[in-house]
Amino acid sequence: MQGLSCSSLCVLVPGTGPGIQQVPNKCQVSWGGQPPQFQKGVGWGAGGAGPAVGTGAPGETPPACGKPQRLDRVVGGQDSADAEWPWVVSIQKNGTHHCAGSLLSSRWVATAAHCFKGNLDKPSLFSVLLGAWQLGRPGPRSQKVGIAWVLPHPVYSWKEGARADIALVRLEHPIQFSERILPICLPDPSVHLPADTDCWIVGWGSVQDGVPLHHPQTLQKLKVPIIDWETCSRLYWRGAGQGAITEDMLCAGYLEGQRDACLGDSGGPLMCRVDGAWLLAGVISWGEGCAERNRPGVYTSVSAHRAWVERVAQGVQLRGRAQGSPGAAAPH
Template sequence: MFVKCTPCCLCPPTEARTGNAPPDASTAGSLETASYLGTYTPPAMMVSRSPAALRVGCLQLSVSLLLVCTVSLGAARTPAPPACGKPQQLNRIVGGQDSTDAEWPWVVSIQKNGTHHCAGSLLTSRWVVTAAHCFKGSLNKPSQFSVLLGAWQLGNPGPRAQKVGIAWAHAHPVYSWKEGAPADIALVRLEHPVQFSERVLPICLPDASVHLPADTACWIAGWGSIHEGVPLPQPQTLQKLKVPIIDSEVCSRLYWRGAGQGAITEDMLCAGYLEGERDACLGDSGGPLMCQVDGSWLLAGVISWGEGCAERNRPGVYTSLTAHRPWVQRVVHGVQLRGASGARGRGPWGLGS
């Protein structure tokens, strides 16, 4: 930034401050979930799918040979952010297919000790959303983790990929760290902002107008196993799979365990195929369930759990972003919302709360 003052001015030094302290769980939002989570008993054999600037102006006034200089502070000016959910394309999920380069520019690889561990979705230049269970036993060890962005193939990320350390991970305050538990969602604060490009862009969150009825066609993407126990082979190309939304009542019946043993809570949604054969698997945890609404891709859910991989009558279960959007907005400043009637909630972006 270049600041020019007239000779009369003594322009005081300024210091921009950004908050880097982790959000207080007591104020970050305990979710209005106590009412809807209810009594929960985890089902058996569940598989978690994881292995401001200052504007200074000087005004010179001549009053009886006295020069007066004033300094005014203005609002911070930040570059307009690119629209969320809009790939700017260049031109294994079980049963999936190779994606194309820059097709899903918000999908990131969360790596633990240098190895792919979970997937996630970029919300702003400083924040990623993923599954809370990806940090089980390691929540207070951020140095073990890093985030790889803009990599289509993990085995050949290319010079335009970006690797950023994690400052901290903030799991939802009501998550119980049990497999298949509700509120399986975490927000990851990056050590520094990423640079946006055609390969690195944010995804939108659904606003209150978004409703996804059964059979809505959505997509999942990740670098997880292509079959149970079979890792994605080199060069580990990002896999994608089209999955329909499954009616919540149907899914609840499929995972019903008897009186008081319902596994599907109100903050979960299901997607996939009742016949099996195509599904998310180990290593896909935390990745996105993406649905396109009015030309923008929205993050409908986070890959959470399931019984096995691609088994009959055991579809994938996802943490609903509709249910947890208020909490995400309290923690992450500048996340972009979209809905059936267009843009909502767009504001300054890339600034942590």
């Protein structure tokens, strides 16, 4: 990584998962010559229920992941309701919305690695806004926290992009949980999402190509079905044996177009409901055009990189059982 210094004191955990090659141990990216210092986990249970809110302080049991506390919503509309998706965050650059992300614990956010291209060594440019339903009116109960450092997946290539397009963001200090700020679950290894499973994407991005979200920039939501890997791979086949869809990618959306992840933001979540809890199935990564025919949205599969996420971001919660039945509806 050009322009970055490394420290031999930290060991980078190899990536694992389908289609992900083992990466030799390397030194960890450091900020200003100082290696990141990881804390031990704070004893989060694997999906066990905790108090509804908490401070995020070490030793405190966190709230259960993937379960919003407020259940009111706008039925049938594109606008989401306040606190409907309490793990969705705005990653801001110089105070302006730049990418979305998903809160995993009191100190960690998952997003797309490409959001930090050219700025990996400049964490002071970025901050994370949590608990804001409307970016134009974030409200007094939102929280803004600085970024300590960003860890892209070790397989991710800044030149090639796409493959392993996931990064973990370490917050400068633990956030305080509330009904508007809660973590999302990681999928248990046994969770399988078959084709046509209805999931959801959200974001503050453009409502269509070149048309930004109007004030007050209310978080948008869209239901999207999972597209099987083989179908998506054929749609994005680039010839000469070059497939654009690697095994660590998920596709979701509508083959007829008209509705797609241009609604969302880079780095934002693809969320599926399994066993009554919302799981982070994917991270919004890329696509061709916006809502174009036979060009569904492409997401980095969190399951493919779950082992890496668990090792780095201690304290995340798993949820879901094999062959779970994800619900198609948003919280109600």
